[in-house]
Amino acid sequence: MAVLPVATDKAVAILNLTNDRRITATFEEHAPAVMLLLKRVSDADVWVDLLSGEVDADTADSYTFAYCYLLLAETVDLLNLKTLGEGIIKTTGIDTQQTELLTGSEVQAFRKHLTIKALETIEDFLNADGYSRLRELALGTSRHRTRTKASVI
Secondary structure, three states, X not given: OOOOOOOHHHHHHHOOOOOOHHHHHHHHHHHHHHHHHHHHHEOHHHHHHHHHOOOOHHHHHHHHHHHHHHHHHXXXXXXXXXXXXXXXXXXXXXXXXXXXXXXXHHHHHHHHHHHHHHHHHOHHHEOHHHHHHHXXXXXXXXXXXXXXXXXXX
């Protein structure tokens, strides 16, 4: 039996989210993107074993958690809709009418944290692209150098 993709109900339970219809539908729509990302960063031999179910329990668990973290990272922007009463709540006031949602930059930081956590969970099974991506996220280095031109007016 294949280890991936993880059943949506199990992913929701691992991430300690409510089993809301909108969350599960969003997760199910984005599951293929997470699978592509995991395939892109994983060692080819391990990937084949995962899909065939021929991996040990520790490897299966590592990929299960990595999948869940990446699933949340992939969808956190969509779950944090800035509409009244919806989104990821950062704080609530004494008055039940007052809630504060995560800002855009906080959502991006959370997404980055989840991606790093996922890649670190499967670090032993990463290919060169996976290690590069982990290093890029963790250390803030980038393969793409940008140059700034300054001019005096």
